[in-house]
Amino acid sequence: MSEPLYRFVFNKIVSRIADGTHPPGSMLPSEIDIGHELKVSQGTARKALIELERKGIIERRQGRGTFVTxxxxxxxxFHFFRMRDADGNQVVPDLHSETIVRRKSRAEESRALYGDPEEVYQISRIRNFEGKALSHETIIVSAKLFPGLQERSPLPNSLYVLFQHSYSCIIISARERLKASILGEELAAAMKSDPATPIIEAFRESLDLLDRVVELRTSLMITENVFYSITLE
Amino acid sequence: MSEPLYRFVFNKIVSRIADGTHPPGSMLPSEIDIGHELKVSQGTARKALIELERKGIIERRQGRGTFVTxxxxxxxxFHFFRMRDADGNQVVPDLHSETIVRRKSRAEESRALYGDPEEVYQISRIRNFEGKALSHETIIVSAKLFPGLQERSPLPNSLYVLFQHSYSCIIISARERLKASILGEELAAAMKSDPATPIIEAFRESLDLLDRVVELRTSLMITENVFYSITLE
DNA sequence: GAGTGGTCTAGACCACTTT
DNA sequence: AAGTGGTCTAGACCACTCC
Known part of the structure; x- marks a missing residue:
C-alpha cells in the first residue's frame, strides 16, 4: 500500500477545490456521499476531511456540513497579519496609499515564484493604524497568474480575499523571515516618521493550497505601539 | 455526553506524564493496553494518542511504540529558537556569559507566572554565533518551581532540557511578541557591538504541558546575519 | 423529521521494529 | 514470531442545525 486511501481522498478533494469544482464557501458532499462516490468507507472519507480541516482548507460544522474555507x-x-496591541487585540490597519506597476521579473523573483513568470505585478502600499503609519509593503505576484490586477486598483485591504474571489487562489500558509532594521530617509518621508525609527522587516513567501509560492512580500513594520505576535508549538 | 471519552483518556495520560508516572523518554502502554485499562476501545485510546502527538507531548513510531517526548x-x-541563516539552516549558538540571581518577584512577574511566586530566579546570558554576539536573554522563573537553580550554574545551553530532566517540567508551547529596537549603550558594551545596531526584542511566555506559564523570557537578538524564521498557517 | 458531523465500538489486515 | 502503530471497514448511536 504505497499511498493510504485517505490520502487519495484528500488529494482528490484538494484538486477539486483547486479546479473550481468546489468554490470557496460552497458545501462539500457529506462524508457518506464522498465515501460512496470514491468507493471508500465513511471513516476513511472522514479521516481525509479531518486532515483537510487541520490544513485550513475546509471547515466542518456539526449539523450543518463541510465547507470550503x-x-x-x-x-x-487573523491568520496572516500578526500585529497585535499590548493587550493582544488584533490590529486592524487601513490603507493609506498604493501603487501597482507591471514589470519584468528579476531572476530571483522568477525562481521563487510558481510558474517562472517573466513579468510580475509589484504592489507597494502603506498601511496606517490609528492615524499613524504602520507598515510599508512590497508585494510581488506573477502577472500570468493574476491577469488584470493593475486595473483593479485600488485593491481591497485584504489581498488574499481578492486572490480567492477573483483568481481562485487560496492562500493556506506563509513562510516568513524577520530581521530588525531602521526606517531610513526614503521611507521616512512617505510614512511621515523619524528615519531612525526601528522596524521589523519581514520577507514572506505565501503558499496556495497546492503548496505553490504565489506571492512574495516584504513588510516593513513600525512596532512602536504594536507587536508581531506568534505562538511557537 | 459532556466530555468525550477520548478527552478523558487524553487528560488521564497528561496527568500521568505530569506526575512522573511516565517520565520523558519512557514508553507508554500500547493502544490496546490503554484501552483495556481505561475501559475504552482501542480506537478511542488511539484518538487520544493522536491528539497528544499533535500537541507534541508524545511521539508515536510504527512498530516501536509510543514515547513521552x-x-x-x-x-x-528546533522548536523554540527560531534563528535561521539566509539559507534556512538552523543557527546553533554557543553560550558566552551567564549570571543567575535570586530576587523578589515584581508584581507583573508574579501575576504572569504560575503559582504567584514571591521569589524568582533571573538568568541573564549572552549567546554568540560564529564568534559574534547574537542575543542577550533575560529569563525569569519561579524560585519555588525550580529550587536550587542557582547552584547549577553554568546552566546548559538548552534550558528546556534542564527543566525537563531536573524539574519534570516539559515546555510545550510559547507565546512570543516581537518588536524592533536598537541595542543601546549598556548592552553594546557587553555584546561588543555598535550601540546603534537594530535588534528584535522578543517577549516570551513559555507554557508547560498543563498550559501553565512557567517562564518569562526577553530576548534581544542581533539579526545582522540571521533571520527569525516562522511559518504562518 | 431529515440530514449533517461527532463519538465509539469491534474486528480485520498491513507495515514496521525488535527479538 | 511477537508486538507495535497504521489503515480500513461497518455499524451504532449522539448532538446539532435547519426545514
Missing part, C-alpha cells in the same frame, strides 16, 4: 477580511487578517 | 538540545533548539 472562505477567506474573509477578518480571517485573513 | 524527550526534549533534546536539538529538538528544543
Amino acid at each position: 472562505l477567506r474573509t477580511p477578518e480571517s485573513s487578517l | 524527550l526534549r533534546t538540545p536539538e529538538s528544543s533548539l
Whole structure:
C-alpha cells in the first residue's frame, strides 16, 4: 500500500477545490456521499476531511456540513497579519496609499515564484493604524497568474480575499523571515516618521493550497505601539 | 455526553506524564493496553494518542511504540529558537556569559507566572554565533518551581532540557511578541557591538504541558546575519 | 423529521521494529 | 514470531442545525 486511501481522498478533494469544482464557501458532499462516490468507507472519507480541516482548507460544522474555507477580511487578517496591541487585540490597519506597476521579473523573483513568470505585478502600499503609519509593503505576484490586477486598483485591504474571489487562489500558509532594521530617509518621508525609527522587516513567501509560492512580500513594520505576535508549538 | 471519552483518556495520560508516572523518554502502554485499562476501545485510546502527538507531548513510531517526548538540545533548539541563516539552516549558538540571581518577584512577574511566586530566579546570558554576539536573554522563573537553580550554574545551553530532566517540567508551547529596537549603550558594551545596531526584542511566555506559564523570557537578538524564521498557517 | 458531523465500538489486515 | 502503530471497514448511536 504505497499511498493510504485517505490520502487519495484528500488529494482528490484538494484538486477539486483547486479546479473550481468546489468554490470557496460552497458545501462539500457529506462524508457518506464522498465515501460512496470514491468507493471508500465513511471513516476513511472522514479521516481525509479531518486532515483537510487541520490544513485550513475546509471547515466542518456539526449539523450543518463541510465547507470550503472562505477567506474573509477578518480571517485573513487573523491568520496572516500578526500585529497585535499590548493587550493582544488584533490590529486592524487601513490603507493609506498604493501603487501597482507591471514589470519584468528579476531572476530571483522568477525562481521563487510558481510558474517562472517573466513579468510580475509589484504592489507597494502603506498601511496606517490609528492615524499613524504602520507598515510599508512590497508585494510581488506573477502577472500570468493574476491577469488584470493593475486595473483593479485600488485593491481591497485584504489581498488574499481578492486572490480567492477573483483568481481562485487560496492562500493556506506563509513562510516568513524577520530581521530588525531602521526606517531610513526614503521611507521616512512617505510614512511621515523619524528615519531612525526601528522596524521589523519581514520577507514572506505565501503558499496556495497546492503548496505553490504565489506571492512574495516584504513588510516593513513600525512596532512602536504594536507587536508581531506568534505562538511557537 | 459532556466530555468525550477520548478527552478523558487524553487528560488521564497528561496527568500521568505530569506526575512522573511516565517520565520523558519512557514508553507508554500500547493502544490496546490503554484501552483495556481505561475501559475504552482501542480506537478511542488511539484518538487520544493522536491528539497528544499533535500537541507534541508524545511521539508515536510504527512498530516501536509510543514515547513521552524527550526534549533534546536539538529538538528544543528546533522548536523554540527560531534563528535561521539566509539559507534556512538552523543557527546553533554557543553560550558566552551567564549570571543567575535570586530576587523578589515584581508584581507583573508574579501575576504572569504560575503559582504567584514571591521569589524568582533571573538568568541573564549572552549567546554568540560564529564568534559574534547574537542575543542577550533575560529569563525569569519561579524560585519555588525550580529550587536550587542557582547552584547549577553554568546552566546548559538548552534550558528546556534542564527543566525537563531536573524539574519534570516539559515546555510545550510559547507565546512570543516581537518588536524592533536598537541595542543601546549598556548592552553594546557587553555584546561588543555598535550601540546603534537594530535588534528584535522578543517577549516570551513559555507554557508547560498543563498550559501553565512557567517562564518569562526577553530576548534581544542581533539579526545582522540571521533571520527569525516562522511559518504562518 | 431529515440530514449533517461527532463519538465509539469491534474486528480485520498491513507495515514496521525488535527479538 | 511477537508486538507495535497504521489503515480500513461497518455499524451504532449522539448532538446539532435547519426545514
